[in-house]
Amino acid sequence: MSRRIVILDSAKEELREIRKYVRKEFGGSVWNEVNAQYRNSFRLIKEDPQIGSCIDELKEIGIVDVRYVLVRQTRVVYQFDEALVLVHMFIATRRDFRTHLLKRLFAR
Numbered sequence: 001m002s003r004r005i006v007i008l009d010s011a012k013e014e015l016r017e018i019r020k021y022v023r024k025e026f027g028g029s030v031w032n033e034v035n036a037q038y039r040n041s042f043r044l045i046k047e048d049p050q051i052g053s054c055i056d057e058l059k060e061i062g063i064v065d066v067r068y069v070l071v072r073q074t075r076v077v078y079q080f081d082e083a084l085v086l087v088h089m090f091i092a093t094r095r096d097f098r099t100h101l102l103k104r105l106f107a108r
Contacts, residue, residue, distance in 0.1 A: 002046050003080065007087040010104065014090040018074065037071045042087075045069060049080035057098050 007015070015038070022031045044051055052067030055077070068075040070093070077089045091100050 003049065003083055003085045005042055005046050005085040005087065008089075011087045011089050018090060034072060038076070041069050041071050041076055045076075045078060045080075045085055049078065049085055052076075052078065055097060057101070 019031055019035070022034055049067065052069045054064055054067055058064075058066050065081065066077065066079045066088070068077045070076075073093050075089075075091050075093060075097075076087060077091060078085050078087045080086070089100070089104065091097065
């Protein structure tokens with residue numbers, strides 16, 4: 001069963017920042033490759049959201065419907081149910097997930 005995928009506005013902004021950075025540092029052709037990898041990951045997540053890895057910090061408190069997949073050095077963090085996949089954030093693997101999550105939660 002294929003689910004509908006929705007990228008939250010905050011995640012769209014993060015993706016725009018990634019695009020801007022990759023284009024500036026590596027050029028448009030590299031961005032096209034990276035963008036194709038993002039699109040492929042979205043397709044795979046829609047088909048089978050269980051494909052992603054659980055996030056240890058969330059699993060510890062019983063949240064197992066939030067997962068991530070890697071696209072190069074970026075974690076695509078999403079939540080899913082039977083009909084919908086919500087992409088919550090794009091976060092570099094070098095960043096601390098817990099710190100980033102708390103910053104996002106308290107920035108609202």
